[in-house]
Amino acid sequence: VCFYFIFITLFLFIDGTEVDGYAKTEGAWILSLKRQQYSANTAAECAIKCDAEITFTCKSFIYIEKDQECWTVGANSKTETILRRSSTALYEKNGYLLECVNGIGTDYSGTKTKTKSGKICQRWMAKYPHRPNITPQSHPLADLESNFCRNPDGDSGGPWCYTTDPNTRWEHCEVPSCTEECIHCSGENYRGKISTTEKGFTCQRWDSQKPHNHGYNPSALPGKYLEENYCRNPDGDPRPWCFTTSPSKRWDFCSIPRCTSEPPTIVPEITCTTSEGGLYRGTMAVTESGKTCQSWSAQTPHKHNRTPDNYPCKGLDNNYCRNPDNERMPWCYTTDSETRWEYCRVPTCENGAGPGITVINEDDDEPVIPTEEEDCYVGDGTSYRGITSETISGKRCQNWKLMTPHSHNKTPQNFPTADLRRNLCRNPDGDRAPWCYTTDPRVRWEYCNLEKCTRFPVYFILYLPTCLSVAVLDCKIGNGETYRGPTSITILGVTCQAWSAQTPHQHNSFTPQSHPTKGLDGNSCRNPDNDVNGPWCYTTDRNKKWDYCQIPDCAGLKCGTPVTKPKRCFGRIVGGCVSKPYSWPWQISLRTKSKRPSAYKVLLGIHTERAIEPSKQERNLEKLVLGPNRSDIALLKLQTPVLINDKVLPACLPEKDYTVPSETECYVTGWGETQGTGGDGLLKETGFPVIANKVCNRPSYLNGRVKDHEMCAGNIEGGTDSCQGDSGGPLVCNSQTGFVLQGVTSWGLGCANAMKPGVYARVSKFIDWIDTTIKAN
Structure with a gap:
């Protein structure tokens, strides 16, 4: 199995400011009545002011580096609304984010609001249904906010609360211990050491x-x-x-x-499910195809380890549909010996999700193949309906329907005309450009990797020192951290203040002296703090301290960055999604009539299997080098170089030994078997998640067959896969530098079968071999 590649090495340096004891989130602003403003030169200085706050208990602070502005706040993301705001960073004290207790929990400041028996807590300041003895006034330092469980009186049983049940004055809450060395259920909440x-x-x-x-x-x-x-x-x-x-x-x-105390009490969902259905305790016992479920305690017709003993607290009674192991919805083993397991079609609780949970209707979130259109935006991008789903720094966008990792109110229900589908970049609130919440817990939101449809001219400044000519482009690469062009006007047309000047705006965060390598000479736009939104400057407008500059992206060809943006559809290779022509420009067709290297032909720059395009490049093979230790990978040396252009471009190589995180979206392409689903002879694509080897090697999946130098990807329920004829093709995953070649299609048990994801050679395990082989040849 062979593949072709050319690679360009790119480096990305990210300059972040971390503060011990705090969790940092970029682009976040918190709303709270309890806050105080200060000036601070650094985030660390702002943290000192938070620790020293005497007017309220400081749980977080906001720092705006460009303005050297510090806001101490008496709340955090667990209790107050978080908004998105450019160039701000929210720092939250780790201690107030804990959802476990030390000792008897007198310092517990989490957000549990239910007692052990599932009763809702009464607000501490309320006088109904129970008139409390302990109030925020009687215990001002006990953090008696809202109706959160607390232990203001040092009760030996731990955090408690008054309840909203008129017949039960108070009860203890079920808060896991941070140090208890025992487990309840399957130990999902174990926080011991x-x-x-x-x-x-x-x-x-x-x-x-x-x-x-x-x-x-x-x-x-x-x-x-x-x-x-x-x-x-x-x-x-x-x-x-x-x-x-x-x-x-x-x-x-x-x-x-196992803990000797009682396990936590759950409030079951009987007739419907929220989220992934882990709380479903109904009596449905039939799969979505109509098969009867096997009893969880039985081992026929299917042997398994999802037993009531192994998975306590999961409600594995009789043969009812359940979700004991974090699948995407309730399921069961079936009584059909030919079908090991299937999902159950349990209705979703459309109106019963509760706070913080958003229900996704699976049918409503089916893949939508967008119309062909130029992927750019007009004006502020409010009308943008393209398919980009990545930010300017390469982060993947969060689904608008989801509340994790960032809770928000920009939902399809609240903005019905904004087309908030899946995780596609949009501008629902009239910002200056399309944006999205990110899947990085540390970065709340970013603008998207999009250009305006009106193209800006690229200017060339030519310097002629003696015999050497150096061209400097007035455009930015990525977020413009390396930009050294002459533009000195903001996006609103205001002239920039010189970086060394202190009028009209006084500052000391970014000067030629403090950042000597950042090009802060004169008043040209720069990005000394690696702002994800691009170059900026202090302005000569007394009413506007700083603003961004309109610097166009440099035109150029980089690894993993197709000129024609791919659909990135979630159709199927087995099932059919035809790619945009030349949107996966690293795809080649390797052809031969015998196993001699001289008999191989490498075809590049094609979309059809017939290879009739004028853009086709054909090269002969000079040498074939098989991978080490009989691994399913090889390198090809061409007799003559290929021409890199908008239709022939390499994917990037991964870092050595990098492991793609589970659930990462990746894409595979090929002209392989489609099993009668259409699109024969045209390049097809599909996207699916990576599956951790630990999961893929479970007995019910691939049963230990996957090696460390291999990786799994696919949908566990089947229906999406690479297939015969796709072998040797690329599995690419998106990153900040573009699409990275993480896998090479290798083997599988059939095509698109449930529980049998595809297996790929893990390219990151072969980086040293690739480097050594290239140097030796």
Whole structure:
């Protein structure tokens, strides 16, 4: 199995300001009546002012670096509305974000609002249905806000609250311990510090990729508390586990005793589901195709480990549809020996989602193949209806219907005319350009990677020192951190203030002295703080301290950046989605009549399998180098170079040993078997998520067949896959630098079968071999 590539190395430097003890979110502003404004030269100085605040309990602060403005706030994202705002950063104290207790929880400041029996808490300032003895006035330092569980009187049973049940004055709340070394249920809420497995292996740190690469990135999974090297259960396994520090043992379960106290009480959903249906406790026992469910305690006709003993608290009674392991909806094993399992079509609770949960109707979110249109925007982009779903820094957009990782009110229901479909870039609120919330928990929102439809001229400044001519483009690459052009006017036409000047605006954050390598000579637009929205400057307008500049993107060809933007559809290769011509310009067709290298032909720049396009480039093969240790990868050396243009362009190579996180959207293309679904002879594409090897190797999936130098991708329910004839083709995933070649189509058990995702050679494991082979040839 062979593939062709050319690569260009790109580097991205991100300059971030972190403050110990605080979680930072870019582009966020918090609404709160309890706040105080100060001047501060750095975020660290602002943190000191927050710690010293005496007028209220400071839980977070906002810092605006360009204005050197500091706002201390008596609230955080758990209790108050978060808005999006350019060039601001929200810093929240980690202690107030914890949803577990230390000791008896006198310092607990989380947001639990239900008691152990599921009763809703009464507000602390309310006098009905119970007249409280403990109030915000009697205990001003106890943080008695709203109706959150607290322990203001040092009760030995932990946090509690008055209830809204007239017959029950108060009850304790079910808040997990931060230090308790035992587990309830499957240990999903375990927050202890055990870091040794049941076989005696020491756990590997979650933020480390050695000795085992993995996709369980703490920053990408903030709600899973992947701290240090502590045992955790982030993926719905029977109990907590960890990767080990032994090269010979990838991962292992941890030996943590079960708690003797009662497990947390859940409020079940009986007739419908919210979110992924983990709380569904109804009696549906038939799959979506009409098959009867197998009892969870039975092992015939299908053997499995999703038993009531392994998954307590999951309601695995009889043969009812359930979701014990974080699938996307309730499911069950079937009584049909030919069908191991299927999803159940349980109705969604359209009006019963509750706060913080948004229900997605699966039928309503089916893929929509957009019309062919130029992917640019007019004016402020309010009318933009294109398909871009990535930000200016390359982050993937959050689905408008979802409330994670960022809660918001820009929903399709609130903005019905804004076309807030899926995670497509839009401008529902009349901002200056299309934008989206991001899937990065640390960055609330960003403008999208889009240009205006009216093209700006590219100017050339020519310097002639002796015999050397150097051309400097007045355009930016990426966010313009390296921009050194002469533009010195803001987006509104205001002349820039010189960086060394202190009038009309006084500042000391960005000067030629403080940032000597940032090109802050004169008054030209620059990006010294790596602002994702591009170059800016202080202005000569006394009423406007600073503003962005209108700098066009440099025209050019970079790896992984097609000139023709792909559809990125979620149709199927087996099932059919024809690509835009030349939107995947690294795709080649490798043809041969024998296994001799001289018999191979490499066709580039084509869209049809017949290869009749005028853009076709045909090259002969000089050498074929097979991958090490019989791995399913190879390098091809061409007899003559190819011409890089808008129809022939390489994908980027990944970092060495990089592991693509689980659920990352990736795309595969090919002219392979379509099983009668149409589009034969044309390049087809599909997108689907990466599946962690740990999950893919489960007995019910590929049963340990996937090696460390391979990766899985596909939809667990089937229907989307690469197929015969696609072998050797690219699996690319989007990143800040463009599309990266993360996988090479290798093998699978059939095409698009449920529980049998496709397997790909993991390119990041071969970076050293690629480099060595190229140098040797």
